[in-house]
Amino acid sequence: MAIKYGRPIELREVARGTGAAVPHALDLTVRPRRNRKAEWARRMVRENVLTTDDLIWPLFLIDGNNKREPIASMPGVDRLSVDQAVREAERAMKLTIPCIALFPYTDPSLRDEQGSEATNPNNLVCQTVRAIKKEFPDIGILCDVALDPFTSHGHDGLISDGKILNDETVAVLVRQALVQAEAGCDIIAPSDMMDGRVAAIREGLDRSGLLDVQIMAYAAKYASAFYGPFRDAIGSAKTLTGDKRTYQMDSANTDEALREVELDIAEGADMVMVKPGMPYLDVVRRVKDTFAMPTFAYQVSGEYAMIAAAANNGWLDGDRAMMESLLAFKRAGADGVLSYFAPKAAEKLRSQG
Numbered sequence: 001m002a003i004k005y006g007r008p009i010e011l012r013e014v015a016r017g018t019g020a021a022v023p024h025a026l027d028l029t030v031r032p033r034r035n036r037k038a039e040w041a042r043r044m045v046r047e048n049v050l051t052t053d054d055l056i057w058p059l060f061l062i063d064g065n066n067k068r069e070p071i072a073s074m075p076g077v078d079r080l081s082v083d084q085a086v087r088e089a090e091r092a093m094k095l096t097i098p099c100i101a102l103f104p105y106t107d108p109s110l111r112d113e114q115g116s117e118a119t120n121p122n123n124l125v126c127q128t129v130r131a132i133k134k135e136f137p138d139i140g141i142l143c144d145v146a147l148d149p150f151t152s153h154g155h156d157g158l159i160s161d162g163k164i165l166n167d168e169t170v171a172v173l174v175r176q177a178l179v180q181a182e183a184g185c186d187i188i189a190p191s192d193m194m195d196g197r198v199a200a201i202r203e204g205l206d207r208s209g210l211l212d213v214q215i216m217a218y219a220a221k222y223a224s225a226f227y228g229p230f231r232d233a234i235g236s237a238k239t240l241t242g243d244k245r246t247y248q249m250d251s252a253n254t255d256e257a258l259r260e261v262e263l264d265i266a267e268g269a270d271m272v273m274v275k276p277g278m279p280y281l282d283v284v285r286r287v288k289d290t291f292a293m294p295t296f297a298y299q300v301s302g303e304y305a306m307i308a309a310a311a312n313n314g315w316l317d318g319d320r321a322m323m324e325s326l327l328a329f330k331r332a333g334a335d336g337v338l339s340y341f342a343p344k345a346a347e348k349l350r351s352q353g
């Protein structure tokens with residue numbers, strides 16, 4: 001007898017004699033709805049759970065003091081001055097969110113062709129890392145490595161004749177990773193998609209004695225339309241020339257994602273990431289099943305904006321859509337999610353006890 005998912009396929013033939021006793025009842029041995037009949041029953045058979053441990057909270061930084069600047073395309077998300085970022089780190093601690101991620105809005109006067117501010121040991125990111133670590137040494141801090149918040153052209157790397165240079169960029173990224181790690185950052189997260197950057201950064205960290213600094217590689221990062229609001233947030237939307245398709249992945253591909261992830265693991269990544277999130281859950285599943293590595297997904301700004309905007313219009317229940325979208329990452333096999341919903345979701349999870 002053929003068996004599928006633990007049950008004989010010919011079940012209907014073998015299971016029943018004369019049918020059910022209740023009038024009008026269908027002759028069904030198996031009724032999947034029984035396991036959904038009450039909340040306690042649903043809890044008993046629930047396969048995946050979201051907890052605050054699954055959340056990484058990205059924060060946007062801006063120069064100044066006691067400043068919070070709303071981002072129009074990301075309702076509910078602000079750019080924060082260093083002191084305010086410290087307060088949000090405290091909020092994350094209290095909500096038991098294990099890790100925050102930092103993204104700077106660099107003053108336009110500090111942006112140049114080379115993204116020089118990226119390697120300034122006193123840039124906004126490094127200042128914030130030091131300020132947070134001083135007050136809250138026990139929260140994890142992730143810093144992005146890429147040049148786009150710092151370049152006048154909005155690209156993640158150095159440009160020559162319209163071409164993004166790989167190897168020259170990697171050398172700068174190593175220096176960027178080092179200033180961040182020296183400031184006290186716990187996880188270096190290269191998001192630039194240059195080839196060979198994970199190996200180069202690992203070597204740079206090890207040579208500087210920063211052996212415990214982890215690397216979370218944005219291993220499969222796609223050239224996506226869903227990054228729009230993020231580019232508003234860091235101020236690169238207006239300046240970006242062209243697109244990022246010569247370094248970020250083509251959304252049509254998944255085998256290529258496996259090759260990218262495999263390379264980053266071989267080069268020393270401790271954790272890998274797929275980005276964006278919701279439109280790429282198939283990639284998350286394949287990566288997790290293939291490599292069994294700590295696997296993260298980034299629910300990016302456009303995904304946040306879609307849900308937030310629809311909720312603000314009364315078109316869907318924002319809280320339920322948020323929780324459903326986050327649980328979907330767990331179902332796809334992710335160990336955690338970078339999400340702008342992190343504090344709101346954590347508050348909800350904690351109120352549910």
Ligand SMILES: NCC(=O)CCC(=O)O
Pocket residue numbers: 144146191226227228229230231299300301302
């Ligand atoms: N390197 C970080 C990002 O590009 C974030 C994109 C987004 O949230 O849209």
Ligand SMILES: [Mg+2]
Pocket residue numbers: 193194195196219260263264
């Ligand atoms: Mg790669």
